[in-house]
Amino acid sequence: MSERDDRVAWALPARGVPADRVLDEIRALRSADRPTHGGRLFAYVYDPAVPGLDDLAMSAHALSAHVNGLDPTAFPSLLAMENVLVGAAASVLGGGPDTSAPDVVGSVTGGGTESLILAVKAARDARPEVSVPRLVIPVSAHAAFAKAAHYLGVALDLVPVSAVTLRPDPADVAAAIGPDTVLVACSAPSYAHGVVDPVPEIAAVAAAAGVRCHVDACFGGWTLPYLRRLGVEGPAFDFSVPGVTSISVDLHKYAYCPKGVSVLLHRDAALRAPQYFAFADWPGYTMINPVISSTRSGGPIAAAYATLRHIGDDGYLALAGQTLDAVRGLAAAVTKVDGLWLMAEPESTVVAFTSTDPALDLFVLADELTARGWHTQPQMAYGDLPASIHLTVTAAVAPRVAEFGPALQAAAATAREHGPVRLPDEVLALLGSLAPEQLSPELVEGLAGGLGLAIGGAEPGAGTGAAPLPDRSALVNTVLNVAPPRMRERLLIEFVGLLQRPTYG
Numbered sequence: 001m002s003e004r005d006d007r008v009a010w011a012l013p014a015r016g017v018p019a020d021r022v023l024d025e026i027r028a029l030r031s032a033d034r035p036t037h038g039g040r041l042f043a044y045v046y047d048p049a050v051p052g053l054d055d056l057a058m059s060a061h062a063l064s065a066h067v068n069g070l071d072p073t074a075f076p077s078l079l080a081m082e083n084v085l086v087g088a089a090a091s092v093l094g095g096g097p098d099t100s101a102p103d104v105v106g107s108v109t110g111g112g113t114e115s116l117i118l119a120v121k122a123a124r125d126a127r128p129e130v131s132v133p134r135l136v137i138p139v140s141a142h143a144a145f146a147k148a149a150h151y152l153g154v155a156l157d158l159v160p161v162s163a164v165t166l167r168p169d170p171a172d173v174a175a176a177i178g179p180d181t182v183l184v185a186c187s188a189p190s191y192a193h194g195v196v197d198p199v200p201e202i203a204a205v206a207a208a209a210g211v212r213c214h215v216d217a218c219f220g221g222w223t224l225p226y227l228r229r230l231g232v233e234g235p236a237f238d239f240s241v242p243g244v245t246s247i248s249v250d251l252h253k254y255a256y257c258p259k260g261v262s263v264l265l266h267r268d269a270a271l272r273a274p275q276y277f278a279f280a281d282w283p284g285y286t287m288i289n290p291v292i293s294s295t296r297s298g299g300p301i302a303a304a305y306a307t308l309r310h311i312g313d314d315g316y317l318a319l320a321g322q323t324l325d326a327v328r329g330l331a332a333a334v335t336k337v338d339g340l341w342l343m344a345e346p347e348s349t350v351v352a353f354t355s356t357d358p359a360l361d362l363f364v365l366a367d368e369l370t371a372r373g374w375h376t377q378p379q380m381a382y383g384d385l386p387a388s389i390h391l392t393v394t395a396a397v398a399p400r401v402a403e404f405g406p407a408l409q410a411a412a413a414t415a416r417e418h419g420p421v422r423l424p425d426e427v428l429a430l431l432g433s434l435a436p437e438q439l440s441p442e443l444v445e446g447l448a449g450g451l452g453l454a455i456g457g458a459e460p461g462a463g464t465g466a467a468p469l470p471d472r473s474a475l476v477n478t479v480l481n482v483a484p485p486r487m488r489e490r491l492l493i494e495f496v497g498l499l500q501r502p503t504y505g
């Protein structure tokens with residue numbers, strides 16, 4: 001066998017590898033990942049720490065993994081489970097069987113981004129006469145709206161948020177609405193800071209202009225209703241609010257389902273109709289897709305069905321109570337550290353804080369927390385808003401809260417000792433002199449080299465194909481923080497492009 005054949009033989013072995021060994025390989029790869037369980041990772045994962053739930057969800061996933069959502073008449077099991085998920089979401093969010101509630105309908109999508117793209121598509125396609133449709137959102141809305149606008153050829157009108165309340169002024173939203181606006185959207189709550197927008201006022205100005213209003217409750221749609229039942233006050237945000245025409249809620253977030261399931265709800269079937277795509281003008285089957293994907297695995301849907309029914313309403317209420325305790329405990333721990341300030345009093349399940357002390361660099365602090373086994377999410381400065389650290393809080397965090405306070409104190413003390421990150425002058429000069437479109441993979445590799453970071457430099461070894469990433473992120477975050485948004489985007493596109501290289505051997 002030639003050398004080249006040997007290398008290819010790793011990615012696609014000439015002869016099949018025994019099951020045990022393949023699983024060992026995956027376990028070895030997984031050991032480099034952040035911990036998905038245990039309440040020490042404050043982003044990406046949602047862990048209720050309910051005993052046995054993972055096993056149940058995985059069994060349900062396996063039962064339906066090969067079922068195809070492409071055709072609901074061929075696989076009625078999937079249609080039945082999807083309708084249950086939509087019914088559950090509708091009843092949590094002000095729809096439901098009650099005759100006084102609106103006749104809410106919906107679809108199960110693969111995630112929050114897909115739900116938002118489809119909300120924008122439905123709004124765009126409901127107004128075919130508008131040649132350049134426009135979407136009005138607060139700057140605090142999730143980046144997935146920008147992606148939707150980009151994919152769908154919709155123009156984006158951004159409304160500022162107050163640096164104090166982190167919310168948009170409904171009067172500014174009203175002013176941004178024009179004749180070509182097809183959709184207004186807001187968040188309940190925003191991902192970055194966890195604040196709930198003034199939904200009733202925003203929905204009212206949208207309705208007054210005859211425009212649809214989408215509430216992005218992807219993050220909080222499954223916790224806010226339970227937090228309200230536990231006495232946490234805040235604006236109404238569901239279908240009880242006149243003018244709200246659609247709501248998205250991710251089941252793979254606070255409904256604690258395995259990844260790949262979100263629900264997009266519409267107030268009525270007529271509003272949903274333009275979300276669908278059908279195509280008969282080819283020699284194959286007539287394609288009818290409610291969502292973006294055509295072939296869809298039944299696995300995530302069955303896993304979500306099992307999770308919702310197993311946890312149940314009382315279970316979600318108890319989990320929301322645990323999460324609320326954790327949020328309050330973490331927020332108290334933050335306020336005890338000199339120089340750290342909450343971006344907002346927590347009103348959902350996010351704790352976001354900033355540093356007002358130049359000697360306490362947030363990005364160094366984040367690295368110090370990582371070194372102590374706590375994984376947070378640094379957020380860059382944006383406009384008037386300072387850089388911050390984001391904590392997505394889930395029920396699994398509750399038993400850890402008492403350990404977090406001392407860890408944060410210790411991390412802050414060490415971060416002060418290190419002092420803030422200082423970027424080399426030549427790096428600052430390079431960033432200042434380059435236009436975003438001039439960035440090339442070579443320049444990014446050079447920039448990384450100048451910072452002493454190796455990106456994707458080491459060959460992934462057989463069976464350990466994890467791409468090497470810098471150990472300490474403060475330098476990278478500082479570069480991103482000083483770079484304007486367009487430059488940040490380009491830097492990360494090139495950076496991820498360097499990581500995504502085929503592995504042969």
Ligand SMILES: Cc1ncc(COP(=O)(O)O)c(C=O)c1O
Nearest residue numbers: 111112113142144191216218219
């Ligand atoms: C408010 C909000 N909307 C949309 C999304 C996008 O969801 P996904 O990552 O599932 O596509 C997120 C994800 O965090 C979110 O928090």
